[in-house]
Amino acid sequence: MTTAPSTTHAASQPARRTYVEATDVASAVAAMSAGARPVAGGTDLVVGARHGKAPLPESLVGIHRIGELASLGRLPSGGLRIGALVTHATLAENGDVLASCTGLADASAIVGSHATRANGTLGGNVMNASPAMDTGAPLLCHGAVAVLVGPGGERRVPLTDLWTGPGRTSAGADELLVAVELEPVADRSGSAYVRLQYRRQMEIAVVGCGAVVRVDEAGIVTDARVAISALSPVIERVREAEAALVGSDGATAIEAAAAAVAAASRPISDVRASADYRRAMAQVMGRRAVLTALRRASGESIAVPASDTTFGS
Numbered sequence: 001m002t003t004a005p006s007t008t009h010a011a012s013q014p015a016r017r018t019y020v021e022a023t024d025v026a027s028a029v030a031a032m033s034a035g036a037r038p039v040a041g042g043t044d045l046v047v048g049a050r051h052g053k054a055p056l057p058e059s060l061v062g063i064h065r066i067g068e069l070a071s072l073g074r075l076p077s078g079g080l081r082i083g084a085l086v087t088h089a090t091l092a093e094n095g096d097v098l099a100s101c102t103g104l105a106d107a108s109a110i111v112g113s114h115a116t117r118a119n120g121t122l123g124g125n126v127m128n129a130s131p132a133m134d135t136g137a138p139l140l141c142h143g144a145v146a147v148l149v150g151p152g153g154e155r156r157v158p159l160t161d162l163w164t165g166p167g168r169t170s171a172g173a174d175e176l177l178v179a180v181e182l183e184p185v186a187d188r189s190g191s192a193y194v195r196l197q198y199r200r201q202m203e204i205a206v207v208g209c210g211a212v213v214r215v216d217e218a219g220i221v222t223d224a225r226v227a228i229s230a231l232s233p234v235i236e237r238v239r240e241a242e243a244a245l246v247g248s249d250g251a252t253a254i255e256a257a258a259a260a261v262a263a264a265s266r267p268i269s270d271v272r273a274s275a276d277y278r279r280a281m282a283q284v285m286g287r288r289a290v291l292t293a294l295r296r297a298s299g300e301s302i303a304v305p306a307s308d309t310t311f312g313s
């Protein structure tokens with residue numbers, strides 16, 4: 001672990017800040033146990049502080065040099081294990097992700113700008129726990145589990161149990177996310193993530209929806225996962241939409257699934273959209289996500305990101 005000199009912040013905030021850099025998981029966890037907050041790409045933590053969202057923590061540990069957190073590969077189960085430091089730029093282009101978790105690539109490909117995607121990590125996106133984060137819906141659809149390491153060792157937490165509210169997780173302050181593990185994806189599956197955005201770049205989801213579907217040889221849906229973003233306090237699955245799809249030929253159930261997405265939404269009104277508008281758009285995004293996932297499951301090649309290539313932005 002290397003230690004940078006303490007720095008004094010702006011005159012209005014005279015607190016002395018410490019910054020250390022960890023080169024392995026153990027030293028990062030040790031620093032966190034002593035009160036340091038991890039910083040990966042800094043695109044939430046540092047940029048947010050500069051924009052006055054929340055002051056920068058007094059003690060930080062840089063984790064970007066921990067090489068083992070940047071790996072992306074297959075588990076023995078066939079599912080993907082994505083290291084916490086894997087960037088959105090990598091996720092949007094990686095062959096394994098594009099082949100089996102296309103919806104995750106759809107999501108990472110529309111995060112911020114080129115600079116945001118080059119620096120922003122999956123781990124930071126997950127641990128920031130924004131209800132409008134883009135990778136959350138695809139991760140939930142793939143049954144993702146967070147692998148956390150703390151002073152007591154490793155534990156695995158399904159993302160459904162990790163996110164407890166806007167900006168909140170069940171992880172301890174001394175627990176480092178090391179990876180996210182996804183379930184294996186069966187043949188004849190397709191996935192997609194789409195969002196409503198007002199601009200092509202530097203925008204967060206006004207409404208987002210992810211879907212993963214599997215069809216059999218006759219085109220009947222045998223498995224379906226649907227999750228919503230920016231429509232509830234945490235990213236969550238919509239079981240009613242999934243139930244509407246399973247056993248159908250897909251096409252005839254799209255409207256019922258989209259209506260279920262809207263019905264499950266509990267959106268807020270803010271400067272970007274009213275709750276009523278978000279609920280109306282939830283139905284549209286639900287329809288688009290399910291339709292794109294079904295088309296991909298049937299073998300159609302639809303370029304990433306689906307938000308742009310299929311529907312315009």
Ligand SMILES: Cc1cc2nc3c(=O)[nH]c(=O)nc-3n(C[C@H](O)[C@H](O)[C@H](O)COP(=O)(O)OP(=O)(O)OC[C@H]3O[C@@H](n4cnc5c(N)ncnc54)[C@H](O)[C@@H]3O)c2cc1C
Nearest residue numbers: 040041042043044045111112120121124125127133134177
């Ligand atoms: C201009 C701009 C545009 C953006 N657009 C989008 C967008 O379209 N969609 C979207 O979803 N997000 C967007 N973001 C948010 C941000 O880029 C993403 O959430 C990104 O993935 C954060 O990753 P990071 O590595 O930069 O996180 P950091 O800022 O380093 O960390 C974020 C939080 O996670 C914690 N953390 C980081 N890594 C770990 C770890 N391994 N273990 C435990 N805690 C950890 C940090 O302590 C901090 O609380 C945007 C940000 C900016 C500045």
